[in-house]
Amino acid sequence: MQRLFQWTVCAYRKPGMGEEDYHRxxxxxxxxxxxxxxxxxxxxxxxxxxxxxxxxxTPIHL
Known part of the structure; x- marks a missing residue:
């Protein structure tokens, strides 16, 4: 049986870096x-x- 693992990372752009530059x-x-x-x-x-x-x-709050 294969064991699976999920990892979520939230990252932010450096101040002053544009969205296109970040995506690139x-x-x-x-x-x-x-x-x-x-x-x-x-x-x-x-x-x-x-x-x-x-x-x-828009975040949903339950």
């Missing part, structure tokens, strides 16, 4: 760095998601 950094620099670790540690899936300031998002 995460996809072109950070992503490739993480890719080498996926095979090494048997990670089967890696997902990055981001929310930009133009997105209409």
């Amino acid at each position: 950094y995460m996809s072109e620099k950070h992503g490739p760095l993480v890719k080498s670790l996926l095979a090494k540690y048997g990670i089967i899936k890696f997902t990055m998601a981001s929310i930009n300031t133009t997105a209409a998002w």
Whole structure:
């Protein structure tokens, strides 16, 4: 049986860094760095998601 583990990380842009620059950094620099670790540690899936300031998002409080 394969054991699965889920890890959620919330990251923020550096002050003064634009949204496009942040997205470019995460996809072109950070992503490739993480890719080498996926095979090494048997990670089967890696997902990055981001929310930009133009997105209409409201937290739901239950």
